[in-house]
Amino acid sequence: MSTATLKETPLADAHRKLGARMVDFAGWNMPVQYKSIVVEHNATRTKAGLFDVSHMGEFIVTGDGAFDFIQYLIANDLSKLTEANRAIYSQLVMPDGGTVDDLIVYRRAPGTIGCEGQSEENYLVIVNASNIDKDWKWFNDHKAKFPNVKLENVSDNYGLLAIQGPEAVKIFAKLAGSQVEAMKSFSYGEATIDGVKVGFGRTGYTGEDGFEVVVPANKAEWLWTKLLETGKDQGLEPCGLGARDTLRLESALPLYGHELEADISPIQAGLGWSVKVAKGDFLGCEALKKQIEGGVKKKIVCLKAEGKALPRQGYKVTKDGKEIGVVTSGSQGIHVGYPIAFALIDADHSEIGTKMQIAIRDTAVDASVVKRPFYKRA
Amino acid sequence: MGDSMLAYPKELKYVKSHEYVKVEGDTAIVGITAFAADQLGDVTYVELPSVGTKLNLEGKFGVIESVKSVSDLFSPVSGEVVAINDELASQPELVNLDCYGKGWMIKVKMADAKDLEHTMSSDDYKNIIG
Numbered sequence: 001m002s003t004a005t006l007k008e009t010p011l012a013d014a015h016r017k018l019g020a021r022m023v024d025f026a027g028w029n030m031p032v033q034y035k036s037i038v039v040e041h042n043a044t045r046t047k048a049g050l051f052d053v054s055h056m057g058e059f060i061v062t063g064d065g066a067f068d069f070i071q072y073l074i075a076n077d078l079s080k081l082t083e084a085n086r087a088i089y090s091q092l093v094m095p096d097g098g099t100v101d102d103l104i105v106y107r108r109a110p111g112t113i114g115c116e117g118q119s120e121e122n123y124l125v126i127v128n129a130s131n132i133d134k135d136w137k138w139f140n141d142h143k144a145k146f147p148n149v150k151l152e153n154v155s156d157n158y159g160l161l162a163i164q165g166p167e168a169v170k171i172f173a174k175l176a177g178s179q180v181e182a183m184k185s186f187s188y189g190e191a192t193i194d195g196v197k198v199g200f201g202r203t204g205y206t207g208e209d210g211f212e213v214v215v216p217a218n219k220a221e222w223l224w225t226k227l228l229e230t231g232k233d234q235g236l237e238p239c240g241l242g243a244r245d246t247l248r249l250e251s252a253l254p255l256y257g258h259e260l261e262a263d264i265s266p267i268q269a270g271l272g273w274s275v276k277v278a279k280g281d282f283l284g285c286e287a288l289k290k291q292i293e294g295g296v297k298k299k300i301v302c303l304k305a306e307g308k309a310l311p312r313q314g315y316k317v318t319k320d321g322k323e324i325g326v327v328t329s330g331s332q333g334i335h336v337g338y339p340i341a342f343a344l345i346d347a348d349h350s351e352i353g354t355k356m357q358i359a360i361r362d363t364a365v366d367a368s369v370v371k372r373p374f375y376k377r378a
Numbered sequence: 379m380g381d382s383m384l385a386y387p388k389e390l391k392y393v394k395s396h397e398y399v400k401v402e403g404d405t406a407i408v409g410i411t412a413f414a415a416d417q418l419g420d421v422t423y424v425e426l427p428s429v430g431t432k433l434n435l436e437g438k439f440g441v442i443e444s445v446k447s448v449s450d451l452f453s454p455v456s457g458e459v460v461a462i463n464d465e466l467a468s469q470p471e472l473v474n475l476d477c478y479g480k481g482w483m484i485k486v487k488m489a490d491a492k493d494l495e496h497t498m499s500s501d502d503y504k505n506i507i508g
Contacts (some may be wrong), residue, residue: 032446033419036419036420036474037419037420037446038420038445040477135396175459242419242445242446279464307426308422308423308443309423309441309443310423310443310445310448332422332445334445350402361441370504
């Protein structure tokens with residue numbers, strides 16, 4: 001396989017130096033693992049893990065009408081962010097209810113990283129790597145009604161690192177200052193580390209506490225190395241996309257292209273808590289309202305499988321020999337210790353406790369619908 | 379890749395599908411190579427045949443799953459399965475830790491010693507995995 005056409009993050013050399021196994025992920029040459037997925041998964045659950053997520057996209061939205069514009073694009077209610085430096089999880093939804101992407105929107109104070117010298121608040125939007133081009137087009141295609149909104153795609157200007165796990169906040173505080181320990185979940189802050197300004201949200205994609213840190217691209221490798229050195233004694237491990245995937249699945253966090261898709265709405269994905277149809281008109285509002293009121297035919301559920309064979313994406317789900325759905329993500333639940341999966345199945349069978357089977361090669365393996373998430377931190 | 383660190387003992391025979399054979403008299407001890415174990419990563423499950431199962435040359439004898447992927451296992455020799463490594467049921471990670479020792483998979487009473495003509499030496503195997 002040629003890697004000539006793959007994009008690389010500012011950390012690609014650092015990954016190779018650490019002996020990472022690199023793979024093509026959505027057109028990016030990314031580390032799938034350093035030591036092993038199990039080692040990295042366990043480090044993040046019990047100590048801390050450091051992830052390069054620089055492949056994700058960052059858009060900055062400013063100007064008059066920025067609030068109304070984003071409020072029109074997303075399904076969550078942006079007015080929940082009652083002050084600057086707070087973030088919200090949401091989705092971009094098509095008029096038919098299908099999902100364009102899921103993302104995090106940060107409402108930030110004037111002059112924050114990427115908006116230096118400005119006197120107005122701004123919004124930072126972080127989107128999935130695989131959807132940067134599609135989302136950028138989506139934002140621009142819907143901007144006509146908001147002529148004074150300014151959009152900037154700054155994805156290539158910044159690296160994004162995630163430090164996650166029970167020790168993550170303490171490790172990060174050693175560099176960014178002890179004030180970060182008091183930050184609330186989904187809040188945003190900035191700090192200057194050795195003269196380099198970084199921005200960070202108390203967010204993540206592992207089910208653990210921690211931060212996601214925005215750093216200028218040319219300082220990303222420096223920060224990566226500095227964090228690894230700082231966290232060494234607390235057991236901080238560099239982690240690849242392999243562990244990122246098993247961690248998010250165990251925490252029942254959806255992944256675009258699996259549990260969210262052009263034909264899977266946020267309601268079907270079980271993200272109704274983040275859909276606010278009462279907030280007023282937005283893209284997809286009518287379709288989502290109908291789904292909430294009238295129900296949906298297919299839903300994403302969490303399945304616990306018996307035995308040791310692992311459910312994987314694309315495997316069929318059956319009940320009494322009849323096909324009722326398909327696995328969208330599956331793996332070993334490394335911390336919980338049994339095989340787990342997300343599946344898109346007929347809503348009639350989606351109640352907690354419902355028994356069904358997953359076709360794993362030649363065997364119908366017993367599985368049952370369980371409460372999400374599989375793993376929740378204490 | 380770091381594959382140069384992986385070992386391919388001279389006394390073993392190898393096949394393209396990344397199994398090895400250790401010959402002891404008319405018995406073949408079969409497992410997967412260090413290259414295969416490394417590529418799979420954390421092994422979570424090894425499905426093995428029952429003792430007494432008759433295997434064809436290059437026939438499927440089991441399945442190996444890791445967190446990352448799943449692969450079929452193919453027998454480098456024909457014959458009858460006379461033992462399986464029960465330890466792998468509770469400790470599949472032995473395949474990663476010690477693929478040529480405690481991570482062995484099956485013992486096959488060989489039906490035809492000529493099957494070994496299809497296998498490769500350690501050096502030839504190293505060449506094909508690059």
